[in-house]
Amino acid sequence: MERLWDIEFQSVGLGYGDTVILDDISVILPGGRISAVLGGSGGGKTTMLRHIIGLAKPLRGRILLGGNDLFSLPDKALRAARRRMGVLFQDGALLGQLTVAENTALPLTEHTRLPSATVREIVLHKLALVGLADFADYYPSELSGGMKKRAGLARALVTDPPLLLCDEPTSGLDPISAAQMDELLLDMKARFPNMTIVSVSHDMASVKNIADTVVVLHNGGIAYAGSLEGLENADDPYLRRFMDRSPPQAGQVDDPRLQLAEGTRKLMHEALGF
Amino acid sequence: MSDNTNAPLPNSAASLLRALGRPGVLFLCETGAMGIFLARGIMRMFSSRTQIPKILRQVRVIGAGSMFLIVFIGLFTGMVLGLQGYYTLSMFGAEGFLGSAVALSLVRELAPVLTAIMVTGRAGSAMAAEIGVMRIGDQIDALEVMDIDPMAYLVAPRITAALITFPLLTSIFSTVGILGGYATGVLMLGMSGGVYFSRIGSSVRWADVSGCLGKSLVFALIVVAVCCCKGYFAHMRKDGMGAEAVGNATTSAVVLSCILLLAADYALTSFLL
Structure with a gap:
């Protein structure tokens, strides 16, 4: 445990x-x-x-x-x-030159040798949890402030940090x-x-x-x-x-x-x- | 325990520091810090198996992105050299040496220096601004907390890419410049094309070419070190915060790069001649 x-x-x-x-x-x-x-x-x-x-x-x-x-x-x-640790920064702190999926995958692509299909599957799962599965290939500049925060949360959660x-x-x-973000955090806690x-x-x-x-x-x-x-x-x-x-x-x-x-x-x- | 901080400086060191003055000492400190920053970046050049895509991206940004500019500047530099050289040499009845004059000027001096200055203005400023924005936008902190070394992620690929692209861009500048000299000397002013190229072949030695490529490698390191370092520490600037700090960091990166490029050029030329 x-x-x-x-x-x-x-x-x-x-x-x-x-x-x-x-x-x-x-x-x-x-x-x-x-x-x-x-x-x-x-x-x-x-x-x-x-x-x-x-x-x-x-x-x-x-x-x-x-x-x-x-x-x-x-x-x-x-x-x-x-x-x-997973950290959600105030404005998401997404890297501008990477897509939402690439941002979310960053801890996995840098620290593991997982096949790209597996990484993609994990990333899409996390993006689905924060309601951004349809925006995986968008760049941060194409997202609203709230979406950037949710994408930042997906990245913070991608390794299932304790x-x-x-x-x-x-x-x-x-x-x-804001209420949706609260629900996301409560949902994470429940999971x-x-x-x-x-x-x-x-x-x-x-x-x-x-x-x-x-x-x-x-x-x-x-x-x-x-x-x-x-x-x-x-x-x-x-x-x-x-x-x-x-x-x-x-x-x-x-x-x-x-x-x-x-x-x-x-x-x-x-x-x-x- | 003895207190070394209060120990008097040796006379020679004290007089050197006095001669430099406060701005000179600060400049030396800053240059030293950039040297350490560069060394840290070089040590991480082979640290990660995920470097290759990042290097390729930077090769595209620094190299392919600067190609048009380098061809354009190289062509007109060569044309001006051809024009000025032809009329100056014809005063001594030596217009046949135009090829030598154009090629040696370009290969020994103008190509590496002008290429480095142009790339500083185009790609170096972008490096400083991009890394500066990442710093003030918490993106570099985000890399650190994901246990991704920002030096390996941001700086090392740029060093590798600059070491690949600077010699290539300098070679392109030289080649296009020589063709520019050909355009004015041969096509416009009627000089023999055979004489133009045979003089180039007989006067440009391998030492000139290797010196040119060596300079471009040193200039690549200077530009990356200064521009990345200025962006990386944009948040610590005392002359502004946020966007203003990034703007000031970018400006000072370009200015300092140009100063150091010209100083290094003089030092390298003295060494090579």
């Missing part, structure tokens, strides 16, 4: 160069579950994902993947770990496409019960649909980590605003920069010919 891939952050500081984005965070994203990482724009969600993938090293602390410290692994073991990481899977999608899925998002509707556990990032740390029900019942003012989609409280309204002098506005309108 495939082991479960817990992702554990132990007193981790994340950032780039001298810039610390998340400091001293400790949290476990449990294996075999769907975890959602939430937070405001610029809150460190994508940074957290890039560190799980191994694209950036933490400033301090350890990130354990299935019990192994990702950044202490020998090169060969790190590469082996990466082959067990760990699937999604960066903003529903951002920029219309409500129907592969041991699969660990981490979805970085700020789409509350999507998170409510798919997540078993939730981590909320705020002010360079973790504002909440736990079940979705716990988040819905939280009393913390930031979490409440996040859940209720309400703006910051009064206080900032007095900021003089929020006021534009009537003369200035009139001058601008005259210049624009309004």
Whole structure:
């Protein structure tokens, strides 16, 4: 049986160069579950994902993947770990010079000697799962934003990875496409019960649909980590605003920069010919 | 433990760095980084059994895609050389040496240099832009997380393809240029065709041809190293982000390639003569 891939952050500081984005965070994203990482724009969600993938090293602390410290692994073991991950990037990150089928087949054509007919069969199966079987020979430039994301998901899933990481899977999608993406992730979870899925998002509707556990990032740390029900019942003012989609409280309204002098506005309108 | 970072530089090194100044030192650092980048790409040239389709694609992009341009530029370069050479040599009653003048100018200097500059403008800029767009569009990160080495996937096939196509394009440039000189000297100005070609045969030595091909190989490495490196690190540029960074990377790739090509040409010519 495939082991479960817990992702554990132990007193981790994340950032780039001298810039610390998340400091001293400790949290476990449990294996075999769907975890959602939430937070405001610029809150460190994508940074957290890039560190799980191994694209950036933490400033301090350890990130354990299935019990192994990702950044202490020998090169060969790190590469082996990466082959067990599927990653859906924000815009799909499809290679423009390859068709959808060639993009999806990439991990197989580069790492295996499978006959091309077998690769094609696997690729068409994955594309069918994401509803793109009829677009296998299209180029990414011929697809809509939602289709690119679904093609990116097919590529992320082509090796049946035990760990699937999604960066903003529903951002920029219309409500129907976003709901379809949620269904796809739930369908994957149903097909592969041991699969660990981490979805970085700020789409509350999507998170409510798919997540078993939730981590909320705020002010360079973790504002909440736990079940979705716990988040819905939280009393913390930031979490409440996040859940209720309400703006910051009064206080900032007095900021003089929020006021534009009537003369200035009139001058601008005259210049624009309004 | 001694702190080597505070140790004074030897006088000769310090005076050299002072003479270069900050821009000179930065230029040396950048050139060194590109040398390391190129070495990493060369080490991966034979790393994957899936290289051949990628190499063929790049041969088409760099070679076949530049063919028309090279023929066009080569023809007119040869025609201008024929015209200028004929009137200059006729001042000394030596117009019979036109074939030698045209062929030696082309084979020794103009063909490798102009071919490299033209390919830089056409294919090199495309390399920098394509890799830059892949970098800012997360495509290179996607390759890394699929455990596909971006150097092997993107850079190594371009190095191989450039090493194949540059000598071929340079040879085509030389041949078409010689025919251009023939068109002006023989067909337009009435010189003997036999004399034109016999002078070429007697003056162009194998050392000239091998030097020409050797230069084209060095130029191929320079163009690929600079253009791929600039695109690959487009996201780290301080003079812009996103599309602006790709644009700036492309511009600086073309400018730096041309500077390094001309500097390398001088160094190689000094060595070969």
